[in-house]
Amino acid sequence: MANGVLVFAEQRDGAFKKATYEALSEGHRLAAQLGQPLSAVIIGANIGHLATEAAHYGASTVYVADVVPLAKYSTDGYAKVLVEAIQTAQPGIVLAAATAMGKDLMPRVTARLDVSLASDVTETHINDGVFTVVRPVYAGKAYATVSFRRTPAAATLRPNVFPAATPDTSRTAEVKSIGATIVDALQAKVTDILAAAKGKIELTEASIVVSGGRGIKGPENYYLIQDLADALGGAAGASRAVVDAGWVDHSHQVGQTGKTVSPTLYIACGISGAIQHLAGMSSSKFIVAINKDPEAPIFKIADYGIVGDLFEVVPRLTEQVKALKRN
Amino acid sequence: MKIAVCIKAVPETDTRIKIAADGCSIDRADVKFIISPYDEFALEEAVRLKEAKGGQVIALALGGDEVPNILREGLARGADEAIHISSAGVAADDPLCVGKTLAAALKSISPDIVFFGKHGVGGDNQQVHAIVAEKLGWPQVTVVTKLEVSDGRLRAEREIEGGIEVVETGLPAVIAAQKGLNEPRYPKLQSIMQAKKKPLASKTFSDFGLSAAEVGPEAAGLVITALRLPPPRQAGRKITGDPAQQTNELLSALQHEVKVI
Ligand SMILES: Cc1cc2nc3c(=O)[nH]c(=O)nc-3n(C[C@H](O)[C@H](O)[C@H](O)COP(=O)(O)OP(=O)(O)OC[C@H]3O[C@@H](n4cnc5c(N)ncnc54)[C@H](O)[C@@H]3O)c2cc1C
Numbered sequence: 001m002a003n004g005v006l007v008f009a010e011q012r013d014g015a016f017k018k019a020t021y022e023a024l025s026e027g028h029r030l031a032a033q034l035g036q037p038l039s040a041v042i043i044g045a046n047i048g049h050l051a052t053e054a055a056h057y058g059a060s061t062v063y064v065a066d067v068v069p070l071a072k073y074s075t076d077g078y079a080k081v082l083v084e085a086i087q088t089a090q091p092g093i094v095l096a097a098a099t100a101m102g103k104d105l106m107p108r109v110t111a112r113l114d115v116s117l118a119s120d121v122t123e124t125h126i127n128d129g130v131f132t133v134v135r136p137v138y139a140g141k142a143y144a145t146v147s148f149r150r151t152p153a154a155a156t157l158r159p160n161v162f163p164a165a166t167p168d169t170s171r172t173a174e175v176k177s178i179g180a181t182i183v184d185a186l187q188a189k190v191t192d193i194l195a196a197a198k199g200k201i202e203l204t205e206a207s208i209v210v211s212g213g214r215g216i217k218g219p220e221n222y223y224l225i226q227d228l229a230d231a232l233g234g235a236a237g238a239s240r241a242v243v244d245a246g247w248v249d250h251s252h253q254v255g256q257t258g259k260t261v262s263p264t265l266y267i268a269c270g271i272s273g274a275i276q277h278l279a280g281m282s283s284s285k286f287i288v289a290i291n292k293d294p295e296a297p298i299f300k301i302a303d304y305g306i307v308g309d310l311f312e313v314v315p316r317l318t319e320q321v322k323a324l325k326r327n
Numbered sequence: 328m329k330i331a332v333c334i335k336a337v338p339e340t341d342t343r344i345k346i347a348a349d350g351c352s353i354d355r356a357d358v359k360f361i362i363s364p365y366d367e368f369a370l371e372e373a374v375r376l377k378e379a380k381g382g383q384v385i386a387l388a389l390g391g392d393e394v395p396n397i398l399r400e401g402l403a404r405g406a407d408e409a410i411h412i413s414s415a416g417v418a419a420d421d422p423l424c425v426g427k428t429l430a431a432a433l434k435s436i437s438p439d440i441v442f443f444g445k446h447g448v449g450g451d452n453q454q455v456h457a458i459v460a461e462k463l464g465w466p467q468v469t470v471v472t473k474l475e476v477s478d479g480r481l482r483a484e485r486e487i488e489g490g491i492e493v494v495e496t497g498l499p500a501v502i503a504a505q506k507g508l509n510e511p512r513y514p515k516l517q518s519i520m521q522a523k524k525k526p527l528a529s530k531t532f533s534d535f536g537l538s539a540a541e542v543g544p545e546a547a548g549l550v551i552t553a554l555r556l557p558p559p560r561q562a563g564r565k566i567t568g569d570p571a572q573q574t575n576e577l578l579s580a581l582q583h584e585v586k587v588i
Contacts, residue, residue, distance in 0.1 A: 017488075073492070075457075075467055100487040104469045107422065107454035111461035116423050116548025119452050132552070137451050141344040142353065145553040153549075188466035188496035191482075195490040202488040208587055232587070243506075250507045251486060256340050256448055257364045257506065265587050276340045282560060286585045288577065303563035304580055312570040320578050324588055 004036040006091035006152070008082055009054050010101050011044055012073075016053060018205055019097030021164035023157050026124060027095050028058030028165065033126045036092070039063065041085040043078050043179065045071035055173035057165060061089065065179025072190040073101055079108045081179040086113065088178070091152050093131055098156035099204075110154045117154040118146045122161045122262075122283075139256040139279035159205050160262050196251075201235040203252065208234025209263045209284070211254055212242060213277075215270015215291065215310055219247035224314045225269060231321040237261065237281075239271045255280035269310045273298025290314065328382035331438035332373040333429055333459075334366040334401055336393040337449035344556065351551045360393035362400060365444025368504035371511040373442045374405030376476060382439075383407045387432055389425060390414050395527065402522035403514035409527045416539055417532055418547035420450070426458025428542050431535035433463060438499065440481070445470045445503045460501035468494045469503040 007027040010020050024040060031038040040059035042050050044066065051062040063085040070077050082105065086094060094110075096102040098120040110117040122143075123134035132147045133155050203209060210232065212225035222242075229236040237254040238247070254261055256279040266284035271277060273289070273296055281287070282301055289302035290310050299305040306313055338344070338358045345354040362370070373384045386401035388394045389412040398409040412432055418424040433441055443456035453469075460467035472491070473484035479498050484491045486505055514522070532542050540546060566576045582588045 079461075100470065100485075103453050104457065104467075107426075107457035108461050108467065110548075111423060111426060111458040114423070114548075116421055117454060118549060119454060135451075136557075137554070138338070138342075138344050138353075138449055139451060140557060141342075142346070143555050143557060144351075144551045145555075146549050147552050148549050150548045188468060188494050188500070190492050191495050192493035193487075193490055194484070194493065200489065205488065250505075253506070265581070265585050274341075275343070279340075283557070287560075287563075299565070300562050301560040304577055305563065305565045306573045306577060307565065307567070308570055308573055313574060316570055316574045317577065320574055321588060324578070324582075 004039060004089065004091050005031040005034070005093045005095065006039045006041065006086060006089050007059070008094070008096035008102070008105070009040045009042050009050070010097055010099060011042060011047055011050055014044070014047055016050060017097065017099060018164070019099055019157070019159035021057060022159065022162040023095050023097045024054060024057035024059065025165035026157060026162040030093060030124060030126060030131070031058070034129065037061065039089050039091065041082055043070055043081050051173060051175045053167070055171045056167035056169050058171065059173050062173045062175050063088070063178045064175055065182070066177070067179050067182055069182050069186065070179065072193070074186045074188060074190060075104055075108055076186045076188060077182055078105050079112065080182060082109050083112050084178050086152060094152045094154040096156050098158050102156045106154060106156050113152070115150045115152060115154060116148060117156065119156050120158045121155045122158050124155065136260070136283070139260055140283050141279055158262065160207060201233070203235045203237055203254070203259050203261055206235035206261070207263050208232045208265045209237050209254070209261050210234055210267045210269065211237035211239065211271060212269050213239040213271030214241040216242065222248055224310070228267070228314055228318045228321070231318045231325070234263070239277050268298050268302070269314055271298055272296050273301070328376065328380050328440065329436065329438040330373045330376055330382060330384045330440055330442070331387060331433055331436055332370050332384060332401070332406065332442040333387050334370060334397060335363045335388060335447040335449070336360040336390050336397045337363040337447055340364065340448060346554050346556065351554050353554070360397065362397045363444050363447045363449065365446060365448070365504055365506065367511040368506060368508045369442035369444045370401055370404055370406065371509045372474060372504055375509060376440070377405070380476070385410065385436055385438065387412060387429065389417065389419070389428060398527055399522050400514065402525045402527070403519045404512065405518070408525060411527065411529045413529065413531045415531065417542050418544050420551050421547035421549050422452045422454040422458055423548050424542040424546055426455045427462055428532050428535070428537060429455065430459045430462035431532070431537050432530070433459065435535055440476065440498055441501045443501065443503045445505045456501050456503040465499050465501055466496040467501040467503070468496065470505045471502050472505050472507040474502060474508065
């Protein structure tokens with residue numbers, strides 16, 4: 001019968017992602033509530049060392065597929081291994097992070113098992129032993145409570161929402177090797193990975209996001225946004241107006257048709273606050289708005305509103321943050 | 328080439344969501360439906376591929392009364408024919424049931440390539456394309472920003488955190504389009520007129536050999552039991568003064584209240 005919680009513990013380049021720690025921690029919390037074990041699945045090549053880390057986050061069994069054909073992510077190869085692990089562990093709940101990989105992989109896996117997946121979940125609950133989740137729909141304009149009719153119930157967890165636990169280095173796990181039968185005959189193959197500018201923090205993973213809107217006036221001024229983001233150790237975003245004007249790449253777009261972010265701090269500079277923009281960022285913990293127009297709708301939801309010229313405010317703020325961090 | 332594109336009707340993005348009386352769906356009165364924005368990139372790519380390689384584009388949409396309009400728009404944007412698959416009797420909140428229905432419809436068409444948008448801006452599930460690919464046994468490439476198709480193979484670039492993955496595979500395959508893949512065209516008046524004469528078929532799930540036991544409410548793996556609006560955010564405090572006073576005060580708030588510095 002269905003037993004315990006299984007977490008797909010995503011790694012890239014031999015290290016867990018931040019969202020993986022969050023998923024493992026949430027999986028452990030749910031397993032504890034159910035009084036059942038947590039298991040983890042790690043897939044890749046030369047990644048055996050990560051099993052110890054998964055144990056520290058509460059996994060009592062770790063399935064490791066450490067095989068060369070899986071060195072790079074492939075939907076096909078990873079799905080085969082994850083399905084094998086799920087069929088072996090027979091969990092009641094399967095979790096993964098709602099990252100690029102999690103979002104690509106999990107629907108493929110759940111479809112193979114003929115069960116349903118709730119994506120990009122922001123709350124999980126167990127009431128009287130029954131698992132339900134809450135997920136934003138319409139980019140956060142509404143929240144749906146979802147229940148499952150078959151096991152395993154599967155969910156991807158939105159990054160930055162679930163707290164990561166403090167690892168307990170005294171914990172150990174039983175390690176089981178899987179995926180040995182994967183041969184190099186995958187349908188679709190990742191042939192290359194083109195890295196974005198090094199050292200840049202991904203928007204959806206950042207705990208601080210600074211975004212620029214049409215108020216920045218032109219592409220030559222986007223550095224103001226990037227500099228403040230860098231000084232704060234965050235990521236730089238943009239409104240659709242800025243993206244459509246070609247001032248920055250679309251990967252920066254925040255909103256209903258861009259990325260949904262839930263950082264601790266969101267600073268909107270020269271952004272009016274259209275409903276489609278708000279949809280993508282209004283679940284941020286704190287919102288700062290810097291805008292010339294005192295009537296801009298963004299001020300209706302901002303915790304701190306500065307009515308002012310971003311060209312005066314933003315560079316000054318950047319310098320002050322840098323100065324503070326130096327001391 | 329036979330090219331299929333699945334599009335979805337979703338509420339216009341500036342819609343303020345209201346909860347319906349049943350407490351678990353949206354109030355659809357006065358809601359205008361549009362082609363889900365990412366599906367515009369899917370549709371455009373399908374039409375460009377046809378223009379480059381020859382063949383035909385078939386647009387499919389599953390849904391209710393809101394669907395014929397968006398399919399007509401799809402035809403005006405260059406699709407050659409359209410199929411409205413009625414969502415009556417399909418568990419339309421469950422991506423698995425939607426995916427199975429579309430997969431069966433696609434199987435009856437047997438295209439060389441199928442396009443989707445990377446996600447429907449509404450349910451925000453980001454799943455149906457992968458479920459369809461799985462049910463057809465085809466490879467998938469999702470969140471695609473660049474695509475080259477030649478000699479029965481494709482090379483796609485997909486967005487991942489901090490970079491781009493380059494994926495190669497054979498056909499048939501399922502592609503999910505991300506913004507950046509192309510610039511969708513606006514339909515011209517002439518193509519809007521021509522679209523009225525193009526074929527738009529109406530089908531139900533049973534036309535594809537499916538039973539209610541496979542895609543109906545009984546088959547759903549998930550159920551939405553409640554829908555609520557997010558708690559409204561309150562306007563906080565305005566920081567006044569000259570720029571120096573403003574940044575000093577904000578900085579102190581970031582240190583002591585937000586606690587991020
Ligand atoms: C289908 C669809 C999907 C969409 N999806 C998105 C989405 O995902 N994300 C998104 O952001 N938008 C989206 N939009 C667009 C959205 O409706 C708005 O057009 C857009 O968000 C406006 O961007 P903005 O606030 O940067 O520009 P504007 O609305 O032009 O606002 C610029 C602001 O800058 C201020 N400003 C000007 N100069 C200065 C200065 N020197 N200092 C300080 N402030 C200044 C102005 O007062 C103004 O408030 C979508 C629209 C549609 C139709």
